[in-house]
Amino acid sequence: MSITPATALAALPEGLRDDVVESFNHIVRNYREHRWEPAELNGGKLCEAVFTAITGHIDGQYAERSTKPRNMLSACQALEHKTGASRAVRIQIPRMLIALYEIRNNRGVGHAGGDVNPNLMDATAVLYMSKWLLAELIRVLHDLTTEQASRLVEGLIEREVPHxxxxxxxxxxxxxxxxxxxxxxxxxxxxxxxxxxxxxxxxxxxxxxxxxxxxxxxxxxxxxxxxxxxxxxxxxxxxxxxxxxxxxxxxx
Incomplete structure (x- = not known):
């Protein structure tokens, strides 16, 4: 059976699937509207949803909704020791989650006192890291090529167009x-x-x-x-x- 955007994340429980897709679409929508801070903030929500999804994939049982680990850095690093899982879900996706979460927490987005204010450069990094994370998640779930997974990600984008x-x-x-x-x-x-x-x-x-x-x-x-x-x-x-x-x- 061919995979479509509607079925790309069908392996996840409905609530968790909604958490992934909605946080991703908030990033895309806010970026399109040049709202840098909300775009970057939603990067943190996507990290939590994707982390929950890959943890469920490794353990063989998915949580119904996304959860926030007590310490994202330590939680992602701990996945590296899950030797029965693929390198993508143990190392590559978690390390990207760490980078994305760092922008959300320590670049003047989630808390005062970061090095920089929300800006186009950081929001662009958030957008493309988010697309990569979602494409990798879909690729792992369906054993697809990166090109196939990337096309499915574009199909998940909700396009709310003025006029x-x-x-x-x-x-x-x-x-x-x-x-x-x-x-x-x-x-x-x-x-x-x-x-x-x-x-x-x-x-x-x-x-x-x-x-x-x-x-x-x-x-x-x-x-x-x-x-x-x-x-x-x-x-x-x-x-x-x-x-x-x-x-x-x-x-x-």
Missing amino acids: IWTDGSKKRVLKSKITWKQKALLLLLSESEAISEQELFRWSEHSNASRFRREVLRPAHKEKLIEFDEIESTVQLLPPGIAQAEDLVNSI
């Missing part, structure tokens, strides 16, 4: 006086996976499907903003498209 309204079944762009390409990018930014060409066309409220394909989708594909699969009729944002869409969100 996009939804009732759960359809979406609308609320901002007027932007181009059709910009509308398409905003709509795609609100999705974590590929969607059908027909769905994107309906959501955009363009009047002509052939022109939408010819004048919006194909040029955006050529610019490497989207991956437009004309055989499967699916559309997905590429990294340059994500960057352009996020710039658009911040400018309108």
